[in-house]
Amino acid sequence: MKRTAPVWRSERKLRVSSWEKARGMNAEVAECDYIPGRWPPGARTICRSVMVTADDLSADPRSRRRRTIDPNQLALLEAGVGAHAWAYSFIITNIDGSPVEIEAWFRKRALIEETIKDSKLGLALRHMPSG
Numbered sequence: 143m144k145r146t147a148p149v150w151r152s153e154r155k156l157r158v159s160s161w162e163k164a165r166g167m168n169a170e171v172a173e174c175d176y177i178p179g180r181w182p183p184g185a186r187t188i189c190r191s192v193m194v195t196a197d198d199l200s201a202d203p204r205s206r207r208r209r210t211i212d213p214n215q216l217a218l219l220e221a222g223v224g225a226h227a228w229a230y231s232f233i234i235t236n237i238d239g240s241p242v243e244i245e246a247w248f249r250k251r252a253l254i255e256e257t258i259k260d261s262k263l264g265l266a267l268r269h270m271p272s273g
Contacts (some may be wrong), residue, residue, distance in 0.1 A: 143232045150212055152176035153189055164190060171178040173241045174232075181234060188241045188248075191228040195217075199227075239257055 143149070152174040161170040169192045176187045196219055199207060207229060210218060215227035233248050 143234055145209065145230070145232070149176050149187075149232060152187065153232075156189070157239045161191070162240075162242050165242055165248065167249075168192070171245045174271075176232075178234065182236065183232055184236045186236070188233040188235065188245050190231045190245050192231075193226050194229045195226045196222070196224075 153176075154172055156172050160172040162172065163169075164171045169190050171188060171190050174187050174189050177185050194211060196205065199205070199211075199219065202208075205272075210229040210231065211219070211227045212230065215224070218224045232243065235244060237244050237247075239246045
């Protein structure tokens with residue numbers, strides 16, 4: 143989803159105690175209160191944060207990773223004030239369950255969709271070793 147000012151405000155309101163360790167990766171997951179106006183009742187926003195160091199950040203301003211970092215944190219990281227920042231991903235869903243389980247399910251689903259796309263396009267062999 144697009145990271146607009148209301149999305150960033152919602153993420154900034156999360157308490158430290160709201161975050162839980164993500165399943166199967168070095169990240170944290172929480173539920174924030176942002177819901178787009180067009181979504182039906184029962185929708186919720188799940189937020190995942192991953193630590194990014196200044197060395198991990200591309201200098202290219204068009205970099206996708208740069209768009210996932212809170213603009214306030216990015217400015218500090220670029221100024222050399224901090225050693226790391228947090229990159230955020232957001233999922234809007236109406237699925238019931240814990241934020242950790244929902245985020246893990248969506249991440250696994252994305253991998254499956256990529257595999258299906260590769261097999262349809264005949265590109266699945268590109269993942270094999272060249273030897």
